[in-house]
Amino acid sequence: MAFWGTRLKLLPRGLVRMVQLVLIAAVVCFSLGATDAAGRFDDLGHKMMCQCGCGQVLLECNHVGCPVSGGMRDELTTAIASGQNDSLILQSFVQKYGAVVLAAPTTQGFDLVAWIMPFAVSIVALGGTIMLVRHWAKNQPKLAASTPVSPAQARVEDAMRERIRRETEGL
Amino acid sequence: MAAFGSFALLIGLMLAAYNLVVGATALRLIAVGRKTAFSPERMAETARRAGIAGFVAVTAAAFALVWSVFHNDFSIEYIVEHSNRALPAPYKFAALWSGQEGSLILWAWLLGAYGFVLRLRHKIDVKLHAYAGTILAGVQVFFLLLLTFATHPFAGVRGGVVPEDGNGLNPLLQYPEMVIHPPMLYLGYVGFTIPFAFALGALMMRYPGEKWIHITRRWTIVTWMFLSIGISLGMHWAYAVLGWGGYWGWDPVEIASVMPWLTGTAFLHSVMMQEKRGMMKSWNVWLIFTTFMLSILGTLLTRAGLVSSVHAFAQSSIGDWFVWFLVLVMAVCLFTYILQRDHLKSEHRIESLVSRESSFLFNNLVLLLVCFAFLWGTLFPVISEYVQGTKTTLSGAYYVHVAVPIGVFLLLLTGIGPLLAWRSSSLKSMRRNFLLPGIAFVVTAAACLAAGLKPWADEGVFYSLMTFSLAAAVTTAISSEFLRGAGVLRRQTGKNLLASMVLLVRRNTRRYGGYIVHLGLVIIFIGFAGYAFNRSAEMPMGPGDKMQIGPYTLVNLGNTQESNANYDSEFSQLDVYENGKKILDQPMAPEKRVYLVNGVPQTMVANHSTLRWDLYLVYEGRSSDNGLPIIKAFLNPLVAWIWIGVAWVVFGTLVALVPSLSPSRATVTAAAPAAVITRRPAVVTGGGD
Numbered sequence: 001m002a003f004w005g006t007r008l009k010l011l012p013r014g015l016v017r018m019v020q021l022v023l024i025a026a027v028v029c030f031s032l033g034a035t036d037a038a039g040r041f042d043d044l045g046h047k048m049m050c051q052c053g054c055g056q057v058l059l060e061c062n063h064v065g066c067p068v069s070g071g072m073r074d075e076l077t078t079a080i081a082s083g084q085n086d087s088l089i090l091q092s093f094v095q096k097y098g099a100v101v102l103a104a105p106t107t108q109g110f111d112l113v114a115w116i117m118p119f120a121v122s123i124v125a126l127g128g129t130i131m132l133v134r135h136w137a138k139n140q141p142k143l144a145a146s147t148p149v150s151p152a153q154a155r156v157e158d159a160m161r162e163r164i165r166r167e168t169e170g171l
Numbered sequence: 172m173a174a175f176g177s178f179a180l181l182i183g184l185m186l187a188a189y190n191l192v193v194g195a196t197a198l199r200l201i202a203v204g205r206k207t208a209f210s211p212e213r214m215a216e217t218a219r220r221a222g223i224a225g226f227v228a229v230t231a232a233a234f235a236l237v238w239s240v241f242h243n244d245f246s247i248e249y250i251v252e253h254s255n256r257a258l259p260a261p262y263k264f265a266a267l268w269s270g271q272e273g274s275l276i277l278w279a280w281l282l283g284a285y286g287f288v289l290r291l292r293h294k295i296d297v298k299l300h301a302y303a304g305t306i307l308a309g310v311q312v313f314f315l316l317l318l319t320f321a322t323h324p325f326a327g328v329r330g331g332v333v334p335e336d337g338n339g340l341n342p343l344l345q346y347p348e349m350v351i352h353p354p355m356l357y358l359g360y361v362g363f364t365i366p367f368a369f370a371l372g373a374l375m376m377r378y379p380g381e382k383w384i385h386i387t388r389r390w391t392i393v394t395w396m397f398l399s400i401g402i403s404l405g406m407h408w409a410y411a412v413l414g415w416g417g418y419w420g421w422d423p424v425e426i427a428s429v430m431p432w433l434t435g436t437a438f439l440h441s442v443m444m445q446e447k448r449g450m451m452k453s454w455n456v457w458l459i460f461t462t463f464m465l466s467i468l469g470t471l472l473t474r475a476g477l478v479s480s481v482h483a484f485a486q487s488s489i490g491d492w493f494v495w496f497l498v499l500v501m502a503v504c505l506f507t508y509i510l511q512r513d514h515l516k517s518e519h520r521i522e523s524l525v526s527r528e529s530s531f532l533f534n535n536l537v538l539l540l541v542c543f544a545f546l547w548g549t550l551f552p553v554i555s556e557y558v559q560g561t562k563t564t565l566s567g568a569y570y571v572h573v574a575v576p577i578g579v580f581l582l583l584l585t586g587i588g589p590l591l592a593w594r595s596s597s598l599k600s601m602r603r604n605f606l607l608p609g610i611a612f613v614v615t616a617a618a619c620l621a622a623g624l625k626p627w628a629d630e631g632v633f634y635s636l637m638t639f640s641l642a643a644a645v646t647t648a649i650s651s652e653f654l655r656g657a658g659v660l661r662r663q664t665g666k667n668l669l670a671s672m673v674l675l676v677r678r679n680t681r682r683y684g685g686y687i688v689h690l691g692l693v694i695i696f697i698g699f700a701g702y703a704f705n706r707s708a709e710m711p712m713g714p715g716d717k718m719q720i721g722p723y724t725l726v727n728l729g730n731t732q733e734s735n736a737n738y739d740s741e742f743s744q745l746d747v748y749e750n751g752k753k754i755l756d757q758p759m760a761p762e763k764r765v766y767l768v769n770g771v772p773q774t775m776v777a778n779h780s781t782l783r784w785d786l787y788l789v790y791e792g793r794s795s796d797n798g799l800p801i802i803k804a805f806l807n808p809l810v811a812w813i814w815i816g817v818a819w820v821v822f823g824t825l826v827a828l829v830p831s832l833s834p835s836r837a838t839v840t841a842a843a844p845a846a847v848i849t850r851r852p853a854v855v856t857g858g859g860d
Contacts, residue, residue, distance in 0.1 A: 104566060114547070114551050117547055
């Protein structure tokens with residue numbers, strides 16, 4: 001943490017504040033949602049799969065003469081109009097069609113693993129790699145001391161290095 | 172012709188088996204230095220020639236199948252199932268890969284063709300090519316065994332009664348892109364066998380240095396390009412044919428095609444670390460092993476019926492063959508790696524978290540994480556059924572939540588990488604390099620918010636905002652790389668900026684071709700971001716009826732029915748108005764076809780594409796209430812950017828394939844510190860990244 005603390009102090013305060021604002025905005029983004037009937041229909045209709053075997057999300061199944069999606073859409077409209085909440089509506093569809101009706105796993109039981117695993121692996125992999133690279137960086141073999149150079153010669157060499165870096169960076 | 176084809180396949184199998192057995196024996200004898208009456212070198216040469224002859228045999232088998240399709244030979248079951256007399260000629264050709272047996276012949280033929288080129292170029296490095304050729308022969312033996320004993324393409328018609336006509340080609344495949352999408356995809360899948368064979372061969376023979384990477388670099392890039400084209404053609408086909416208004420349905424087989432693309436992309440990046448710094452040797456070897464195995468897994472998923480897929484037309488019972496082949500490949504790779512792992516020790520280690528090497532490593536990691544998320548999502552239904560007895564479905568909603576954030580992070584890394592120096596970047600240089608992209612990010616985000624984007628209202632809009640902003644930042648970063656390099660050359664050569672930029676690219680085609688590819692990916696991401704703003708409307712439309720979507724008013728001119736030998740069709744003709752003005756000379760005509768031979772319906776979408784959005788019309792069928800055609804209209808923003816981005820990616824890849832100009836020397840007539848510069852002029856050369 002000390003490493004990052006030092007780095008953060010070196011960044012302009014305005015930039016740090018801006019990053020903080022972006023993060024807060026991101027949290028706010030996900031805490032709000034649509035509540036009107038059309039929005040709920042759209043939202044719930046995209047959380048379920050058409051059960052005709054086409055393998056498409058309910059509201060995106062449009063194959064000619066689908067015998068199932070029309071009925072499912074009507075059921076959804078009726079359920080929303082009857083005042084049931086989203087969770088109850090999804091439960092009633094699961095009871096009727098089975099868990100396979102849900103377009104994405106629930107956040108309960110074994111299904112939770114589906115959601116957690118990619119993020120858990122990402123965190124472990126990224127964290128592990130950062131730690132490994134920092135370990136490598138700390139344990140670089142020391143270079144043998146070169147012959148002493150005069151301050152004037154060192155300035156010329158520094159200028160040369162900087163110039164070479166500048167001119168070859170883009171190549 | 173069926174007998175000729177069967178015989179050709181059998182000969183091909185025998186030649187591939189000879190190549191494998193004799194080639195492996197010869198290489199073993201050479202490795203242990205044992206002298207025999209027949210020199211191992213000559214044995215290896217006969218094996219190589221058998222490989223070349225094997226390609227001729229498989230070509231003959233493929234030709235026999237195509238010939239049988241064109242001559243309506245309905246004594247062959249495959250021809251009955253996948254063709255009919257009225258099928259137009261280009262689709263008869265496509266029948267070669269429309270079914271399992273044909274597509275496996277295509278696979279074997281492409282593998283033979285790649286192997287043919289490889290074996291002709293053996294003088295580059297005879298021993299390494301002998302190893303690679305033998306490994307290729309091993310893979311070829313598997314596919315020819317499959318074709319000969321498990322799924323024979325020339326099997327006679329069931330029941331022995333030759334029908335008058337066939338069942339026809341799957342209507343979904345009767346679309347021009349379907350004639351080139353599968354071969355492109357297969358060129359990609361099969362092509363990864365070449366770097367795989369070289370990597371495994373180099374490891375087996377403890378090949379010194381990185382020459383195997385130089386030899387396979389072009390193979391890998393070409394393969395990656397074919398796979399990219401194949402995937403994007405598939406997207407375009409889905410968009411134009413399936414008629415649900417999107418180009419990506421998160422189907423398991425679609426995802427399976429992207430997985431080797433992701434690991435192949437990671438490999439293309441990480442080999443640079445091995446070439447430049449002698450790092451990540453084990454990583455690279457496993458990346459290409461994984462890429463090859465994922466190619467096989469993609470084929471397994473398509474055919475084994477493990478997961479539900481719209482690609483079910485190719486499903487069969489040969490999944491077990493692929494499973495065992497995957498197990499065998501994994502065992503060989505693991506055994507070879509364990510035996511030779513001391514040969515893969517890195518010469519250097521990463522020196523700083525903030526360096527070009529680090530960015531490559533993280534880029535690789537993120538690509539693999541996306542790949543893992545895809546693999547996990549694809550296999551989770553199988554796992555959940557095994558664990559809890561019920562199959563859990565994972566659709567787009569899952570992938571959007573899991574893969575999209577990682578994808579946006581990858582876009583960020585695309586921009587950061589080129590801004591970091593090799594070994595270590597100082598804070599000063601980072602500030603200097605990141606200033607402009609940072610400004611571009613903030614300005615774009617502010618502009619999007621000012622334009623009315625509400626990221627707090629919808630998750631998709633939030634990711635779109637991030638994508639637009641990052642796209643601006645990455646474009647700025649890449650452009651500044653071009654400008655900085657061109658600026659240096661302009662000062663040195665006196666040419667104008669444009670000429671300097673062309674010279675810059677020609678001096679290091681690999682690096683700047685790569686940047687062009689990155690720009691293409693940025694454009695593609697912008698196209699993806701438009702998905703959050705899709706709109707749709709649908710209604711039954713009689714003549715004269717109007718529908719409003721976005722700024723467009725659609726007026727139905729009438730509904731028509733037509734027939735030909737292949738299908739019956741119904742379509743509507745709609746004029747399109749914007750602000751009261753007709754914008755298209757010809758009316759749009761969404762269509763529904765019903766193929767006569769099998770009664771299968773298919774939609775033919777009408778699409779008016781602009782840079783801003785696509786007006787996409789689908790003829791959904793007739794309303795059960797009033798018999799009027801139901802027209803569904805979509806307004807899909809920025810879709811055209813995806814296809815433009817793909818073209819950019821292909822262009823960049825082609826640039827990267829062109830050899831760089833040989834190192835030219837341009838003396839710098841620079842000033843201070845004069846004492847040093849005039850005595851030892853600086854030299855600017857091409858090459859290297």
